[in-house]
Amino acid sequence: MIGGHDGFIEYRTHFRWAVLLVLLAFSVLALRLFQVQIIDGKKYETLAMVSHVVRNRIQPARGSILDREGNVLATDVEVADLALVPHYVRDPATEIARLKDLGVFTADEAAKVTDMVTQSKTDKKKRFHRLTAKRNLVGSRCPDDLTVMNFDASTGRLVCPKCGGTQMDQRAVIQAHLHELPGFSLQSRMVRWYPARGLTSHAVGFVNEVSAAEVERSEGRLRPGDVVGRSGIERALDDTLRGAPGEDVFVRSAGGRRVEPRDLPEPFRDLTSTPPVAGKDVTLTIDMNLQQAAATALARYRSGAVVALDVDTGEVLAMVSQPTFEAGRRIVPGAGTPAKPPASVRAESSVDSKAYAPMMNKAVEAYPPGSTFKIVTTIAALVEGMAAEDLEMTCPGFYLFRGHKFRCFKRYGHGKIALVDAISKSCDTYFYILGEQLGIDTLAHWARDVFGLGESTGIEISERVGLVPTERWYMRHRHQYQPGFALNTAVGQGDVRVTPLAMARAYAAVVNGGRLMRPHLVRSIHDAVSGSVTSVAPEVQRLIDVPDDFLDLAMRGMYGAVNTEDGTASSAALPELPFAGKTGTAQARERRPGVGADMAAWLQQDHAWFVGYGPAKRPRVAVAAFVEHGGFGGAEAAPVARKVFEAYYAAHADEFADLWQGFEEDFLEVVR
Amino acid sequence: MIGRDTHPFSRAVWSTSVALVVIVILGLINLSNAASYTGESFHQTQVIWVVLGLLIAAAVAAIDMRFFEQLSPIFYGGAVLLLILVLIFGRDINFSRRWFSLGDVSIQPSEFAKPAVVLMLARFFHGERNPESYTLRMLLPALGYVAAPAALIMMQPDLGTSLVVIAVGFSVMFFEGIRLRSFLALLGIILLLVPLAWELDIIQPYQKERVRTWLTMSGARPEAREDADTRMQPEQALWAVGSGGALGRGGQQAVQSRLRYLPEMHNDYILASFAEERGFVGCLALLAVYLALIYSMLVLAIRARERFAVLVSVGATAIVFWQVVFNVGMVLGIFPVVGLTLPFLSYGGSSMISGMIAVGLTLNAGIHRGQV
Structure with a gap:
């Protein structure tokens, strides 16, 4: 008998109570373990996965559209935006003033960005959201026509070979000063570039971002921010040009670090990224020679159209509609001499185009x-x-x-x-x-x-x-x-x-x-x-x-x-x-x-x-x-x-x- | 039969020692796995604490119990003094003062207050001519012995250790015998004190937040990232335990730990890491070893020769028991976050040595029972 050897019999009952208490407590712990690990185990594992796994869509490069000689009529080019996260902008006044001194912001823009930062900085949620401080920075391309610019070593500025405009390379300047600008970052973005400007607009068409309603209707095929063709070939061959998006799948650690799924056990290990499939390039039957001739001949009229067909094949050699429009031209010229539009565009702009249905083919x-x-x-x-x-x-x-x-x-x-x-x-x-x-x-x-x-x-x-x-x-x-x-x-x-x-x-x-x-x-x-x-x-x-x-x-x-x-x-x-x-x-x-x-x-x-x-x-x-x-x-x-x-x-x-x-x-x- | 077993190294001494060694080894393996996630080397330092702890346990077990009985006021007084000093000279870590810094080593006096309180209580009850059961008035000095360190620890603030001190104190009192009426009165007082403490902000805002988190934690996904800071630890711990499933992911394969979603992984939340690696089966085995340890310690207690030794052993057992229950319960979301180590598994010298002293005291009772 326990404790039976001397005078502590009085504790025997209490010993039993104590053992009972210990058993009871451990039973509760074991039952709870059973609940958490066996009954709800999968649920918690899924919660952990859903919470830690990051799936980023990778946009495929949209296919280019070319004329019959292989000259580019539409293609994706990279442009840079200046972005900021308000919370991480340490000293808004100094940093924005610095950007103004560097020639990135005008006084107006500086004031606007200052307002934006000070407003969002106090908002508990918004201060972590990335905001765009300035779109379409002048980078390697002319802000007016997106032509690749040449660097002029004597002035340190970029010169557009097409329009002759000179620009400061804002992207390079910001890049060099990023260390003084905590909270600011450069973000690159693809935009559609139409090097032929207005000349083939109606045949080629244009793209823009999907609306919320379209995203809903697409059943997951489209995401906000995607572009879709709105007219012409861009619309007709949208699926061909678009390609298939890829997915970058990784696991985010508590510190925000990227961890590759293959370095983790199952089921994380089974997560795989898929590369995007680039869109296909579409070569058109358009003969720029004829296209230009037709456009020039029509330019003196307010409104009209020309179609040239190869009689044997049915190839459309020229398709011109007057007046025309220029797609994807929302690039605002930065500091520097204003760029002159090329001759063909000048001729088009002599018509008060709005009244004569420029978008209509x-x-x-x-x-x-x-x-x-x-x-x-x-x-x-x-x-x-x-x-x-x-x-x-x-x-x-x-x-x-x-x-x-x-x-x-x-x-x-x-x-x-x-x-x-x-x-x-x-x-x-x-x-x-x-x-x-x-x-x-x-x-x-x-x-x-x-x-x-x-x-x-x-x-x-x-x-x-x-x-x-x-x-x-x-x-x-x-x-x-x-x-x-x-x-x-x-x-x-x-x-x-x-x-x-x-x-x-x-x-x-x-x-x-x-x-x-x-x-x-x-x-x-x-x-x-x-x-x-x-x-x-x-x-x-x-x-x-x-x-x-x-x-x-x-x-x-x-x-x-x-x-x-x-x-x-x-x-x-x-x-x-x-x-x-x-x-x-x-x-x-x-x-x-x-x-x-x-x-x-x-x-x-x-x-x-x-x-x-x-x-x-x-x-x-x-x-x-x-x-x-x-x-x-x-x-x-x-x-x-x-x-x-x-x-x-x-x-x-x-x-x-x-x-x-x-x-x-x-x-x-x-x-x- | 136990009664006839007069060999100083009874089976309970063996089983206690074996269970302790098994837990300590499991702890070292687990800690070295945990270290692999962070690239740190806690387990190497822990080896020192384990060896030192075992030596101390052996020393405590060997010394005559009368030594502890006579010196218990000094231990107790010293512990209380250290608790006062730590409030003044302690190092601020995470808005609380729990630690003395001595060069590379930190000492947490509240860990040593636990065995000190046990010794003091045992001495008190040993000295009393014990009635059948105590009334509240008779218990007043004992309550004071518990309340003083508990309050000082609460001031650091360290709710968890404070609760353990109170739980251990009550355990000893219960074992000694307390009148049901007195118990209900005490319970009533405590139930009244909790909302008072809440209202008077004795319970810190962050502690309140932990309680709220615990109340709302239902395994649902945190709604917003901004919310993640407060929710993260308990929620992520639960995800880790659940991810372990029946058999666990295997050694060094704990995703939650690898991704550092358990910041106190090597410490208070060591069980979450263990549970993800070893699964339900491993956890049950661990609980079984703890159960064996605690039961063996209780057997050692009940079979001690002197009232003082019985009560010291019961108190020492209660230290281990409550700490295990509170810690495991916290990791499993049964309790709000209280910030307690898991004895012998969590990293840390103070916790290890304090636990070893507790086990050493019960072993002492078991070993010296043949000598009067």
């Missing part, structure tokens, strides 16, 4: 096509047997139809006129009669189902579909149909709406032997990761089953329009190596409330069109030139197209050597 916007539509009417009438080469009509300057006078643009008429001349001279009367005979539904069938007008062309970027009305369309949308609508449609008036791109494609089909091509802006896609290049093959969307004789008649009419004395575009002719085409002058009077007198007068004018191809023999390129409210097509649009043909000829002169002599004599024999 008018090459894929639908407008009444006017007489350029007559080629469709011609082919339709020939195939339907309502017209022939020798079909003559008399034009007194109007066509009287059911008591309505449908006027020809030539007031006193063309007199007796046959098909080819009717095209060259754009006799409306002749086509009113063809339209009456064809009827609106047959015309619509030819326009849409054969020449692809009023339907999607299949180009990568978003486009307006346009409209070729039918009787049914009128009944549905106007609740009445009159036979006179067919006459208007035959000359491209009334409710017909066609995009310059669709028109250029239809003309290309006429001159390439009847192949309606899918126009495309993308020439190839280069995957930098695998090194593979995917080329885009020409795609025939439809074969137009029209006898060659009929196509020849249309082409003879178009040849005459440019290259005969009475042709509507004779003033734009290029005698050495002729091009051909059809002018259009579409009535498009508009009234917009609240515009000035100047713009109101502009809105009263006709749309000027010219759609053609060159060379007239063995055509290579189709061009649609459109000048919104520009006036007469032959006078306004044809010269624009001519500039594009000239540029094309100049670049391909050696290929046309055999076409320069004896052109006119054998023209009718060898059209293709």
Whole structure:
């Protein structure tokens, strides 16, 4: 018995109580251990992981967009921001004054940053948040156009080779003085740079940051701060250009140090980082030579568009919309001489661009096509047997139809006129009669189902579909149909709406032997990761089953329009190596409330069109030139197209050597 | 039978010694693992404390108990004096004065106050002609012996050690016998004192914060990083223990310690590190060894020949017991953070030597029971 040896029996009960107490206490501890380690063990381990594991998304480099020669049209470049964490800025007044002395801050900026720091410094949470003190520091790139600048050793400043502006290298200056600036840091950031500035804006498009709503809708694919393409190729090939983000996974120690998961036991060890997959580079079909020529030719107009297509492949060689915009240009010039914009940009800025829809890509916007539509009417009438080469009509300057006078643009008429001349001279009367005979539904069938007008062309970027009305369309949308609508449609008036791109494609089909091509802006896609290049093959969307004789008649009419004395575009002719085409002058009077007198007068004018191809023999390129409210097509649009043909000829002169002599004599024999 | 066992080195002496040595060895292994996370070398210094501690334990066990009985007022008086001096000359660490600095070595007098209080109480009860059970009035001097060092330690402030001193004092009183009425009266007084201490700010703001943290700690994730400082230790300790699971991550594989989320890893929170490495099985084994140690010490106590030796041994056992319960309970989130070492496992000389003195005193009672 315990304690039985002498006089301490009195403690025996207390000993038992003590043992009981000890057992009880240890049982409680053991049970609690069981709860924490066995029952809730996984939960605590997960909590520790969630709390210590840091997952940082690594942005992939967005793919570049290049022209057909490989010149960069859009790419990511790194810019630097000056950031600060208020809590760690030890002495705001001195540090900001120092930055001002160094030429980084202006007085205004210094005051603003001082306010920002003093306000956030007292806030318990905000003082640890990183704030941007100054965006877009001048680094190695010109703040005006992001061109890489050269360092001028004699002045210690950077000189932009493009605009000639001199800048102080703010990034380098700050870097050198960071030790005096506790709390401040340099943060680099990728921005989209468009070296061609406004020249290819509509085809290339632009990017900006996603909205909160888009982030929500993307189901985790997008994060705040991501950029997405908003228009043009940037939008159409957004997924191709974006690439896939990577994830940097590491474990953060209590001191904020980075610990690699592979240095820790499971389950931490199983955490892996994934590298980002860079976006693919997209090479466009754009020929900067033609693009520049078209832009320069259009620059004198307030609004318009030019599309140039390779007639055989459907490649878009030029796509210009006037006025243009410059994307990604939010770089504010720092201290230094203000940079001068290059000549091309100066020309663009002569237009009060806001009023004339600079963001709209008018090459894929639908407008009444006017007489350029007559080629469709011609082919339709020939195939339907309502017209022939020798079909003559008399034009007194109007066509009287059911008591309505449908006027020809030539007031006193063309007199007796046959098909080819009717095209060259754009006799409306002749086509009113063809339209009456064809009827609106047959015309619509030819326009849409054969020449692809009023339907999607299949180009990568978003486009307006346009409209070729039918009787049914009128009944549905106007609740009445009159036979006179067919006459208007035959000359491209009334409710017909066609995009310059669709028109250029239809003309290309006429001159390439009847192949309606899918126009495309993308020439190839280069995957930098695998090194593979995917080329885009020409795609025939439809074969137009029209006898060659009929196509020849249309082409003879178009040849005459440019290259005969009475042709509507004779003033734009290029005698050495002729091009051909059809002018259009579409009535498009508009009234917009609240515009000035100047713009109101502009809105009263006709749309000027010219759609053609060159060379007239063995055509290579189709061009649609459109000048919104520009006036007469032959006078306004044809010269624009001519500039594009000239540029094309100049670049391909050696290929046309055999076409320069004896052109006119054998023209009718060898059209293709 | 125990009663017939008259050999000076009874089985309880052996089991106490073995349990002590096992714990000490476990402690050194564990500390060397903990040191691997921080790259420091606590375990090397700890070896010195262990050897010194064992020598002291052996010395305490060997000396005649009468020596301690006669000198207990001097030990007690010395301990109280040191507690007063430390408040004046002590080194400020983390807003408290618990330490004397002697060159490279720091001494924590409150650790030595614990055995001193035990000796003083044992002497008091030994001297009294003991009634069947004590009334409150009879206990007044004993209460004073406990209250004086407890209050001084509270002033450092060191709530944990203070609580241990009080718990140890009560344990000795209970063992000696206290009337139920008196006990309830004492309990009532203490329950009244706690809110008073809270209101009068005798309980420090940081201690209040620890209590609040403990009350809200439910295994949930800390809402904000700003909040992490106050929540970090207890919460992270719990994560560490939980991460150990059934079998633990293995030696030197404790993630919470590696990432330094346990700043007092080698000290008050040594168990968190141990639990993550060794898991539930390891922890149970550790608790079993502690249980063996405490039970053996109790057996030594009950079998001592003199009332003084019994009470000293009970008090010494209570020191180890309460310290283990409070520390493990704190790491497991049963109690708020009180800042206590785990005897023989935590790093530190004062704690080690104080614990060794306690075990030495019970061994003394066991060894000298044959000699009167």
